[in-house]
Structure formats: C-alpha cells, structure tokens
Amino acid sequence: MKSGASEDAGNVDRHWSAMMAAAQTGDRAVYEALLRDCVPHVKRVVRRSGVRPDNVEDVVQEVLLTIHRARQTFDPSRSFTAWLSAIAQRRAIDSLRHQGRKDRRETSDPLFYEAYPDQDTTPEGAWEEERRNQELKEAVADLSPVQREAVESLAIRQLSLGEASVVTGRSKGALKVNLHRALKALRARFDEEG
Amino acid sequence: MSNPERLDAIIHDLGADLAPVRRLRPPLVRAVMWLAFVAALGSVMAAFADLPEIAHRLMGAPDMWLAVLGSSLTAILGAMAVFELSVPDRKPLWALLPVPGLLLWIGASGLGCLRNWIVPYTDDIPAGETRVCFLFIVAVSIPLSVLMIAMVRKACPLRPSLTAAVSGISIAAGAATLLNFFHPYDAAAIDLVVHIIAVGIVVGANQALAGHLLRPLRSGAAWPSLSDARLGGY
Numbered sequence: 001m002k003s004g005a006s007e008d009a010g011n012v013d014r015h016w017s018a019m020m021a022a023a024q025t026g027d028r029a030v031y032e033a034l035l036r037d038c039v040p041h042v043k044r045v046v047r048r049s050g051v052r053p054d055n056v057e058d059v060v061q062e063v064l065l066t067i068h069r070a071r072q073t074f075d076p077s078r079s080f081t082a083w084l085s086a087i088a089q090r091r092a093i094d095s096l097r098h099q100g101r102k103d104r105r106e107t108s109d110p111l112f113y114e115a116y117p118d119q120d121t122t123p124e125g126a127w128e129e130e131r132r133n134q135e136l137k138e139a140v141a142d143l144s145p146v147q148r149e150a151v152e153s154l155a156i157r158q159l160s161l162g163e164a165s166v167v168t169g170r171s172k173g174a175l176k177v178n179l180h181r182a183l184k185a186l187r188a189r190f191d192e193e194g
Numbered sequence: 195m196s197n198p199e200r201l202d203a204i205i206h207d208l209g210a211d212l213a214p215v216r217r218l219r220p221p222l223v224r225a226v227m228w229l230a231f232v233a234a235l236g237s238v239m240a241a242f243a244d245l246p247e248i249a250h251r252l253m254g255a256p257d258m259w260l261a262v263l264g265s266s267l268t269a270i271l272g273a274m275a276v277f278e279l280s281v282p283d284r285k286p287l288w289a290l291l292p293v294p295g296l297l298l299w300i301g302a303s304g305l306g307c308l309r310n311w312i313v314p315y316t317d318d319i320p321a322g323e324t325r326v327c328f329l330f331i332v333a334v335s336i337p338l339s340v341l342m343i344a345m346v347r348k349a350c351p352l353r354p355s356l357t358a359a360v361s362g363i364s365i366a367a368g369a370a371t372l373l374n375f376f377h378p379y380d381a382a383a384i385d386l387v388v389h390i391i392a393v394g395i396v397v398g399a400n401q402a403l404a405g406h407l408l409r410p411l412r413s414g415a416a417w418p419s420l421s422d423a424r425l426g427g428y
Contacts, residue, residue, distance in 0.1 A: 024215050028210075031208070057201070061201070065208075066282075068208045068211070068212075070282050073280075073282060083283040086282045086284075087282050087352065090353070
C-alpha cells in the first residue's frame with residue numbers, strides 16, 4: 001500500500017518535472033497548469049510549517065512568485081517536489097519571522113479602548129449621534145429594495161463594483177444607477193427634515 | 195476578490211510574464227568559473243612577483259605554506275558552498291563546507307605568530323606594510339565580490355544573508371591568498387590582526403550589501419501590489 005503511494009508520488013514528481021522543463025522553454029499553458037497543480041501541495045507544506053490559517057494564502061502567493069523568479073535554477077534531473085517544498089518551507093519560515101517581528105512591535109490591549117475616554121464625546125453628543133444613526137437606518141430601510149441593496153453592498157459593506165455585482169447578480173451599471181438614486185433620495189429626505 | 199480568484203489572477207499574470215529561460219549551469223561549474231577568474235587575477239599578479247623568493251619563503255616555515263593552503267582551501271570550498279546555497283533545493287549545511295579550510299588558515303596563521311614570539315630573529319614587518327596588506331585585501335575583494343554577487347543573483351538563494359556571509363569568507367580568503375605574491379614577511383601578531391580586520395570588513399560588507407541585493411522582492415501581504423504593477427520587477 002505504502003509502496004503504491006510512493007510510486008504515485010514518484011509519478012507525480014516526474015510529471016511535474018517534465019512540466020517545469022516545458023515551462024523553462026516558455027510553454028505558458030503547461031506553466032499555468034503546473035502552478036495550479038502545485039497550489040494544494042504548497043498549501044500543505046505551508047500549513048505544516050505552522051503558518052496561521054489566515055496567512056496561508058499570502059505565503060502561497062510568495063511561493064508562486066519565488067517559483068517564477070527561480071525557475072531557471074530547476075534541474076530536471078532532480079526532484080521537482082523537493083525543489084518546490086524547499087521554496088515553500090523557506091517562504092513559510094520567512095512569513096513566521098515577519099509575523100513574529102510584527103507581533104513584537106504591536107501589542108493588543110482591548111481594555112485600553114474601553115478605559116480611554118474620547119475627548120470629543122459628551123453625553124449629549126452620544127445621544128445625538130445615536131439619534132442620527134437611527135434616522136439613517138430608518139431612511140435606508142424605507143428605500144426601494146434595489147436601492148437598499150446598492151447602498152448596503154457598496155456604501156456599508158464597502159465592496160467594489162465588481163464584487164457587489166457578483167454578490168447581488170446585478171450589472172455594474174445598474175448598481176451605479178441604484179446607488180445614485182438612493183443617495184439622491186436620502187439627501188432629499190434629510191434636507192426636508194433638516 | 196476571493197482567495198481562489200486571487201490565486202488564479204496571480205497564476206494568469208505569471209503565465210503572461212513567462213519567457214524562456216536558460217537553465218543555470220550546475221553549482222560546481224559556476225564555482226569553477228569564479229575560481230578561474232581568481233586564478234586569472236593570480237596569474238597577472240604572478241607576472242609581477244618574485245616567484246623564487248616566494249617559494250623560498252613559503253618553504254622556509256611550514257606554518258606559512260599551511261596558511262596559504264588554508265586560505266586557498268577556504269576560497270575554493272567557500273565558492274563551492276556559495277553556489278550550492280544559491281540553488282533553492284540545497285541544504286543550509288553547505289555553509290559549513292569552508293570550515294576545515296578556515297580552521298587550517300586561522301591555525302597556521304596563529305602558529306606563525308607563536309613562532310615569532312618564540313624565535314626573536316624573525317624579521318618584523320616594516321611600518322606601513324600592514325596598511326598595504328589591509329588595502330590589498332579590501333581592494334582585491336571588490337572585483338571578486340562584484341563578480342560573485344552578479345553570478346549568485348542569477349540563481350535564487352533562499353537564505354540571502356547566509357549565502358552573502360559565506361561568499362564574504364570565500365572572497366576574503368581568495369584576496370588573502372593573492373596577497374602572498376606581495377607579502378615577503380612572516381606572519382606577525384599585528385599582521386594577523388590586520389588580516390582579521392580586513393577579512394571581517396569584507397565579510398561584513400558582503401553580508402550587508404550582498405544580503406540586501408540577493409534578497410528577493412516581496413509582493414507584500416496582498417496581491418494587488420503585484421497585480422497593479424503587472425509583474426514589474428519580476
């Protein structure tokens with residue numbers, strides 16, 4: 001069973017080596033296919049090195065860039081998997097060191113925010129702000145569904161037009177028009193009230 | 195952009211940037227090429243040196259030719275280690291390769307100092323000569339460093355600082371070996387101290403400068419910087 005698995009790994013390695021040799025000659029399609037094939041292996045190596053889950057994708061990016069920069073150093077007579085794993089492990093270590101330095105520089109103290117009084121806040125000001133927020137929520141809730149959708153995705157969640165288009169299933173043009181109309185309606189309502 | 199989409203975009207960009215590359219020669223071949231340059235520099239110097247006198251001097255005391263052997267071995271083994279370290283899938287243990295040569299070099303030079311203290315008839319170095327030795331090692335190290343950094347940059351060392359430090363040792367050892375063509379004195383304590391300072395400066399400068407030059411460009415924490423730059427610099 002184990003020898004079967006190692007035989008498979010050997011076949012994959014030979015296949016990847018051949019693909020990398022083709023990439024060295026400039027075969028773009030093979031190169032892109034190889035990079036896509038490599039990503040799960042790179043993620044495994046990076047995770048095993050102890051990189052935090054939220055940093056794994058960034059390290060995978062660095063690994064892909066290093067593969068690109070180091071592609072002339074690959075010798076097809078040697079193992080591609082070993083070459084790739086060495087790069088992935090090194091970039092994972094670099095990331096851990098970078099994270100360690102960052103953690104030493106920055107400290108998190110949640111109590112600080114609770115204990116620190118905001119100089120600009122007064123009891124009256126806080127009440128006034130809460131009232132304004134409530135009015136704004138009501139005004140947004142009164143918008144038509146398509147306008148509310150545009151405000152929520154573009155203004156409140158701060159999605160890009162492309163992302164909002166994917167999330168809502170509407171075209172970018174329609175989202176822009178709906179947001180414009182929503183802002184016009186809100187402006188008119190607050191001008192009227194003010 | 196979600197993570198899979200972002201990785202897809204990166205792969206697409208890297209594919210668009212793909213150009214045929216010439217495979218690097220094996221590390222040993224590249225080390226021999228660098229050493230050939232050092233040897234060529236040595237041949238030019240030999241043309242201006244008093245070779246019979248040098249041979250007589252080196253054979254006069256075993257520690258002197260052992261020190262030359264040590265510095266030559268350090269330069270050779272160091273160069274081999276540097277070019278091995280410049281390839282991603284080589285172990286960092288390669289950095290230990292020049293250690294035997296380094297020990298021989300330091301040991302034999304130390305022995306020379308000891309001999310000078312025990313035997314008081316040995317010639318002292320004239321004033322000002324130590325300064326010439328120092329300048330020689332530092333000056334000769336410059337072209338050797340430029341060539342080595344240029345050659346190593348063509349590869350992709352994953353440990354730039356370690357690679358740069360080993361390259362500094364190899365370069366300083368090469369320069370110290372070449373110094374023997376113009377160094378008609380036995381090793382003395384002051385001479386050894388000057389050599390150590392010069393070697394230290396070469397290694398330190400290499401680590402600071404080459405370590406920076408050999409460091410790969412980072413894309414930063416997020417992809418957009420690279421995506422925006424459309425692979426500029428890669």
